[in-house]
Amino acid sequence: TQLLEQSPQFLSIQEGENLTVYCNSSSVFSSLQWYRQEPGEGPVLLVTVVTGGEVKKLKRLTFQFGDARKDSSLHITAAQPGDTGLYLCAGAVFDDMRFGAGTRLTVKP
Amino acid sequence: GAGVSQSPRYKVAKRGQDVALRCDPISGHVSLFWYQQALGQGPEFLTYFQNEAQLDKSGLPSDRFFAERPEGSVSTLKIQRTQQEDSAVYLCASSLGSSSTDTQYFGPGTRLTVL
Numbered sequence: 001t002q003l004l005e006q007s008p009q010f011l012s013i014q015e016g017e018n019l020t021v022y023c024n025s026s027s028v029f030s031s032l033q034w035y036r037q038e039p040g041e042g043p044v045l046l047v048t049v050v051t052g053g054e055v056k057k058l059k060r061l062t063f064q065f066g067d068a069r070k071d072s073s074l075h076i077t078a079a080q081p082g083d084t085g086l087y088l089c090a091g092a093v094f095d096d097m098r099f100g101a102g103t104r105l106t107v108k109p
Numbered sequence: 110g111a112g113v114s115q116s117p118r119y120k121v122a123k124r125g126q127d128v129a130l131r132c133d134p135i136s137g138h139v140s141l142f143w144y145q146q147a148l149g150q151g152p153e154f155l156t157y158f159q160n161e162a163q164l165d166k167s168g169l170p171s172d173r174f175f176a177e178r179p180e181g182s183v184s185t186l187k188i189q190r191t192q193q194e195d196s197a198v199y200l201c202a203s204s205l206g207s208s209s210t211d212t213q214y215f216g217p218g219t220r221l222t223v224l
Contacts, residue, residue, distance in 0.1 A: 006151075031210045042113070042200050042215025043152065050210060088151050092209030096142070096165055099151035 003027060004091055004100035012106040016078055021103040023089035024071040030092045032072050034063055037086040037102070079107045111135070113216035115201050121222045122191045130186045130219045134203030141184050142213060143176055144200040152200055158184060159207050191223045 005024045013019055023032070031050040035043035047056050049065035049072060056063045060083075062075040072089055084107050090097040114133045122128050134141050140159055144152035145168075154168040160181035169176070173191075178184040188195055198218040204211040 041217050042202070044215070045212050048210055048212075090151075094165075094209070096154050096157050097209065097213065098154060099144075101149075101151045104149075 003093075003098045004089055006087075006089060006100035006103050008103060009101065010104050010106075012108065013079055015080060015107055015109050018075070018077050019079055019105070020073055020075045021087055021105070022071065022073050023100055025091060026070065027091070027093075028069050030069075032065055032069070032092070033090045033097065034072070034074055035088040035090065035099075037088060043086075043088055076105075079105075081107045081109050083107050113201060113203055113214050115199075115216040115219050117219060118217065119220050119222075121224065123224055124193060125190050127187065127189045128191055128221065130188075130199050130221070132184045132186070132201030132203075132216060134182065134184070134201070135205075135214055136182075138203035138205050138214075140204040140207050140211065140213075141178055142202045142204075143184070143186050144202065145170075146198045146200055146218070148197070155186070155199075188221075191221075193223050196221055196223045 007022050033048045034046045037043040047063045052067045052069045054065045060077045064073045086102045086104050088102045090099045116131045142157050143155040146152045156176045157165040158178040173189045175187045198220050200218045202213040202215045204213045
């Protein structure tokens with residue numbers, strides 16, 4: 001059983017559409033991070049959220065940390081082909097990070 | 110400056126062989142992590158070092174897996190008597206400090222294929 005459940009597992013959309021992906025857990029995290037990973041590369045950090053209810057924006061990406069610090073969402077507005085990749089959430093467990101299985105996003109031109 | 114580097118990038122081993130995977134973290138980074146990423150999955154935590162001390166090795170799947178960081182910089186992940194289920198990408202990450210909120214910088218990974 002994954003500590004962090006991500007949904008959907010796969011998402012294929014057209015350029016210009018909006019989308020939301022989710023990261024859920026029954027555990028409380030002191031912080032949660034979102035990463036994007038492209039084929040043949042390691043994950044790259046997008047954002048860290050630490051406060052329940054926190055919302056952070058990074059250009060067309062909006063990240064929200066749940067009030068109870070058990071879940072998070074990533075919303076992308078007007079998706080572009082360059083957004084294609086594997087989106088991973090990771091929660092802090094003591095000094096370590098535990099990752100979800102990821103959402104594989106494909107944005108078609 | 111240079112990021113995290115890993116070598117080799119690809120490794121093919123016959124079942125039963127021993128392999129050694131190297132990670133060169135960003136200079137001065139205190140923390141170093143090893144992860145295993147199976148095809149289509151997220152990274153699974155293996156072990157964590159703070160300088161030369163291995164503080165958490167709870168993710169190592171068996172006693173065939175061993176990691177070291179003797180001088181607090183370069184780290185080696187060794188897998189003895191490799192099995193087919195060991196086939197995966199092995200990722201190394203480093204961070205400047207020891208807090209879980211510190212940014213982890215990942216290397217490109219070593220893809221291990223066990224035949």
